[in-house]
Amino acid sequence: MSPEEIAAWTGAGVGVLALIGAGWRAARAAARVVGRVDDLVDDWKGTPARSGVPARPGLMARVAAIEEQTAQIADRVTAIEHELHPNSGASLRDAVDRVDRRTARLSPEG
Incomplete structure (x- = not known):
């Protein structure tokens, strides 16, 4: 394998890892937004009582x-x-x- 091929494969690997990292960050941000929306819905509707936790109107x-x-x-x-x-x-x-x-x-x- 020539040095140019090694550099190309290394660049491709780094690009794939960068895409995976960006996807991971986007997924985490989306999960935070979904969690906040879920909290908002719980505050709006209230939550029923469950074991050890009183109901919240x-x-x-x-x-x-x-x-x-x-x-x-x-x-x-x-x-x-x-x-x-x-x-x-x-x-x-x-x-x-x-x-x-x-x-x-x-x-x-x-």
């Missing part, structure tokens, strides 16, 4: 739970605001105002 179930909690918090804030403003005499603000007026009558220097 999907995105829509989590959003519904957040909306329910937000409604409960809004109701609580409304009740708190009701206590902070004078109204029919039953709020905390009305009680504080009554105590303040009584204290002012008892202690004129107040």
Whole structure:
């Protein structure tokens, strides 16, 4: 075999190995993308419980739970605001105002 043939075969071998390496890198990148898409689908749909791992609700179930909690918090804030403003005499603000007026009558220097 001549040196030119050896160089040609070596170049061909290196080219084949380069193609295999590029294919391997592309396959790994594709596998990462597929894995991420699979994770996204699991997050969207949720996952059922399995041995040692609790179930994870999907995105829509989590959003519904957040909306329910937000409604409960809004109701609580409304009740708190009701206590902070004078109204029919039953709020905390009305009680504080009554105590303040009584204290002012008892202690004129107040």
